[in-house]
Amino acid sequence: MILARFLESLIRQGELTLTDANGVVHRMGDPTTGPIVHIRLHDRKLHIQFWINPRLYVGEAYMNGTMTVEQGSIYDFLDLVGLNTGEMSFGRWDSVFLHLRKLWRGFAQANPASWARKNVAHHYDLSDDLYALFLDSDRQYSCAYFTEPGMTLEAAQEAKKRHIAAKLCLSSEHRVLDLGSGWGGMGLYLARTTGARVTGITLSKEQHRVSQERAKQEGLSDRVDFQLCDYRELSGQFDRIVSVGMFEHVGTPHYRQYFRKVHELLSPDGVALVHTIAHRDLPSSTNPWLRKYIFPGGYCPSLSEILPVTEATGLWTTDIEILRLHYAETLRHWRQRFLAHWDQAAALYDQRFCRMWEFYLAGCEMAFRHQGQMVAQIQLTKRMETLPLTRDYMVEWEAEQADQQRPKRRLKSVG
Numbered sequence: 001m002i003l004a005r006f007l008e009s010l011i012r013q014g015e016l017t018l019t020d021a022n023g024v025v026h027r028m029g030d031p032t033t034g035p036i037v038h039i040r041l042h043d044r045k046l047h048i049q050f051w052i053n054p055r056l057y058v059g060e061a062y063m064n065g066t067m068t069v070e071q072g073s074i075y076d077f078l079d080l081v082g083l084n085t086g087e088m089s090f091g092r093w094d095s096v097f098l099h100l101r102k103l104w105r106g107f108a109q110a111n112p113a114s115w116a117r118k119n120v121a122h123h124y125d126l127s128d129d130l131y132a133l134f135l136d137s138d139r140q141y142s143c144a145y146f147t148e149p150g151m152t153l154e155a156a157q158e159a160k161k162r163h164i165a166a167k168l169c170l171s172s173e174h175r176v177l178d179l180g181s182g183w184g185g186m187g188l189y190l191a192r193t194t195g196a197r198v199t200g201i202t203l204s205k206e207q208h209r210v211s212q213e214r215a216k217q218e219g220l221s222d223r224v225d226f227q228l229c230d231y232r233e234l235s236g237q238f239d240r241i242v243s244v245g246m247f248e249h250v251g252t253p254h255y256r257q258y259f260r261k262v263h264e265l266l267s268p269d270g271v272a273l274v275h276t277i278a279h280r281d282l283p284s285s286t287n288p289w290l291r292k293y294i295f296p297g298g299y300c301p302s303l304s305e306i307l308p309v310t311e312a313t314g315l316w317t318t319d320i321e322i323l324r325l326h327y328a329e330t331l332r333h334w335r336q337r338f339l340a341h342w343d344q345a346a347a348l349y350d351q352r353f354c355r356m357w358e359f360y361l362a363g364c365e366m367a368f369r370h371q372g373q374m375v376a377q378i379q380l381t382k383r384m385e386t387l388p389l390t391r392d393y394m395v396e397w398e399a400e401q402a403d404q405q406r407p408k409r410r411l412k413s414v415g
Contacts, residue, residue, distance in 0.1 A: 002047070002048075002051055003018075003020070003046075003047045003048075003050050003051050004018060004020070004026040004028075006051050007026070007028055008026075008028045010081075010084050010085060011028045011029040011080070011084050012029060012030070012033075012084055013029065013030065013033045013034040013080075013083045013084055014029050014030070014031070014033060014034025014035045014036060014037070014080045014083060014084070015027065015028070015029040015030060015031035015034070015035075015036045015037070016028050016029050016037050016038075016039070016077075016080060017036075017037070017038040017039070017070075017071070018038075018039055018040075018041070019038070019039070019040040019041065019070070020041050020047060021041045021042060021043055021044040021046065021047065022044070029080075029084075034080060034083050035072060035076045035077075035079055035080045035083075036071065036072065036076075037069065037071060037072040037076050037077045037080050038069070038070040038071035038072065039067060039068070039069055039070065039077060040067070040068050040069075040070050041061070041066065041067055042065070042066045042067070042068070043061070043066040046061055046066060046067065049061075053288070055287050055288055055289060056288040056289050056292070058289075059289035059293070059356075059359050059363065060289065062074055062355055062359050063293075063352055063355050063356045063359065064352065065352075065355070073362075074355075074358060074359055074362055075335070075358075075362040075365075075366075078362050078363055078366045079366060079369075079370075081366075082366040082369060082370030082371060083370065085370075086370050086371065113230045113232060113233075116203055116230060116249070116297070117203050117230075118296075119249065119295075119296045119297040119298075120202075120203040120204050120249065121203075121204065121205070122296055123294060123295060123296075124202075124203075124204035124206065124207055125204055125205060125206045125207075126206075127348050127349075128206055128210060129344075129348055130345060130348055130349075131183075133337065133338060133341040133344055133345055134334045134335075134337035134338040134341065134361075135334070135337075136153045136154045136157045137154060138154075138157060138158075138161075138183075138185040138189075139182065139183035139184075139185055139210070140157040140160065140161070140182075140185050140186075141182055141183070141245065142160070142182075142244050142245035142275065142330075143160065143245075143275070143277070143323060143326050143327040143330050143375045144156035144157045144159070144160050144326060144327075144329070144330040144333075145157075145159040145160035145162075145163050145323070145326055146159070146326055146329050147159050153330070153333040153334075153337075156326075156329070156330070156333075157185075158405070159402070161185070161186055161189045161190075162398055162401050162402060162405075163377075163398060164186070164242060164244065164273055164275060164377070165189065165190055165193060165194065165397075165398075165401070166393075166394040166395075166397045166398040166401075167271075167273050167319065167377065167379050167394055168190075168240045168242060168271055168273055169271055169387060169388075169393060169394075169397075170190065170194040170196050170240060171194065171195075171196070172194060172195030172196060173196075173239075174194075174196045174197070174239040174240050175196070175197050175199070175237070175238045175239050175240070176190055176191075176196045176197065176198045176199070176238060176239065176240040176241070176242065177198075177199050177200075177201070177234070177238040177240070177241045177242070177265060178190075178198055178199065178200035178201070178242050178243075178244075179201060179231050179241060179242070179243035179246050180201070180202060180231075180243055180244065180245060180246025180249070181200025181201060181202050181207070181211060181226060182202065182207055182211075182244075182245070183207050183210045183211055183214070184200060184207075184210065184211030184212075184214045184215060184224070184226060186200075186242065186244055187199075187200040187211070187224050187226070188214060188215060188218060188220060188224055190242070191220050191223040191224045192218070192220065193401065195223070196223075196240070197223050197224075198223065198224045198225070199224075199225050199226075199227065199238070200224065200225070200226045200227070201226075201227050201228075201229050201230075201231060201234065202226070202227075202228065203228070203229075203230060205228065208226055208227075208228040211226040212226050231258070231261055232257065232261060234261070234265060235265075236265065237265065237266070237267045237270075238265050238266060238267060238270060239267050239269070239270050239271075240270060240271050240272070240273075241262055241265060241266055241270065241271075241272040241273070242272070242273050242275075243272070243273070243274045243275065243276075244275040245275065245276070245277075246276075247274055247275075247276035247301075248276055248277050248295070248298050248299060248300055249295070249297060249298055251297060251299065252283075252299060252301065252305065255301075255305065255306070255309045256309050256312065256313070258309075259309050259310055259312075259313040259315065260313050262313075262315070262380070263313045263314060263315055263382070266380075266381075266382055267382075268382055268383065269381075269382070269383060269386050270381065270382060270386070271318075271379065271380070271381055271386060271387065272315075272379070272380040272381070273377060273378070273379050273380075274306075274376075274377070274378045274380065275375065275376075275377050275378075276300070276301070276306075276375070276376055276378075277300040277327070277373060277374070277375055277376075278300055278301055278302065278303060278306070278322075278373075278374055278375065278376040279300050279301065279302050279372055279373060279374070280302070280372040280373075280374055281302060281372050282302060282304070283301070283302050283304065283305050284302075285299070286298055286299050286300070287363075287367075289359075289363075290360070290363070290364075293356055293360070294356075294360050300373060303320075303376060306376075306378065310378075310380060314382070315380045315381070315382065316380060316381045316382065316383070316384055316386075317378060317379070317380060318379045318380065318381050318386075318387055319377075319378075319379035319391065320376060320377070320378050320379070321376070321377045322374050322375070322376055323374065323375040323376075323377065324368075324374050324375075325368065325369070326375060327364075327368045327373070327374075327375050328365050328368035328369045331361055331364050331365035331368065332365055334361055335358070335361040335362055335365065338357060338358065338361060339358065342354055345357065
């Protein structure tokens with residue numbers, strides 16, 4: 001069987017047992033060096049599909065139930081594959097498809113305003129109850145910041161907002177633009193913590209509705225304005241611009257347009273902070289299963305695709321920080337929470353949807369653990385002199401805010 005021979009050439013760490021669609025059992029690898037997983041195929045077409053284009057068909061087979069995991073979980077299977085393949089291709093045919101996707105990616109990542117709205121709705125306008133099952137209470141749907149072992153998801157997401165705010169060097173006089181404001185958590189945090197006036201924009205009708213409700217409930221409607229619009233429609237000037245988890249949806253053909261708009265909207269002494277998933281390797285293409293089922297139009301760039309564009313638009317890159325395993329830990333929390341609420345998710349949608357979402361969360365975690373995915377925080381200004389010459393201002397503000405938010409210990413009276 002060609003698929004079994006192909007897998008035998010890949011699996012060296014851990015053990016994979018494959019029961020093919022003919023009932024034949026194939027065992028490969030070393031059970032003493034990694035996860036032990038047993039998968040079963042229920043459709044003969046998978047014998048060829050997995051060999052030709054595993055990045056697409058493995059996820060589809062798990063969703064559709066034509067591949068089941070008999071020992072371990074889909075997480076264990078993807079971990080096993082990631083341990084053995086890392087960032088390399090899955091063989092000759094996979095390399096061919098990867099090359100074709102690179103050639104096609106200009107069209108695949110085109111994201112004009114009309115397409116952008118549809119792409120956003122595909123993912124972010126799902127039931128609000130779904131996201132409540134696995135996100136933190138502030139609905140932060142981006143990489144958390146784990147400053148110490150054992151942090152809760154809520155604490156790590158609070159630390160992320162604090163870390164980003166420190167890089168913005170904010171005051172109460174500043175006007176802030178939040179590009180891709182999600183459910184409003186970042187904008188509300190900045191207004192609440194610094195007194196700044198915030199304008200947040202999103203293309204998701206559901207996120208816009210929730211954001212407005214939250215601003216009203218917190219009594220911040222006079223300082224935070226959430227709008228349903230595309231970034232290309234904006235005008236005016238802002239002292240600070242923050243973009244968290246939105247750049248992945250811009251599309252490579254629009255990078256120059258995006259940063260020109262940032263330059264146009266940023267005041268002369270302004271500061272922008274772009275927080276985006278990125279890839280440490282050369283420019284590539286989006287995983288075909290992820291693009292088809294989860295994030296149509298999405299792409300995680302290499303820094304070599306971002307920095308030439310910021311340079312061409314005349315922006316100073318004043319700080320870059322790479323967050324490595326922070327998103328892997330974030331996804332671990334999300335996946336565990338989702339699995340704990342599987343029945344509620346199935347009641348909202350169905351079992352196939354739940355398997356799709358499980359594969360998405362597990363697969364993305366593996367991408368950060370084994371396949372070179374990372375998060376980049378890129379600070380930009382128009383002028384070289386806008387910010388202090390050292391990073392001390394970030395560290396000091398962040399530490400001060402963390403101390404203020406830390407629960408105060410009660411002192412026992414003596415005597």
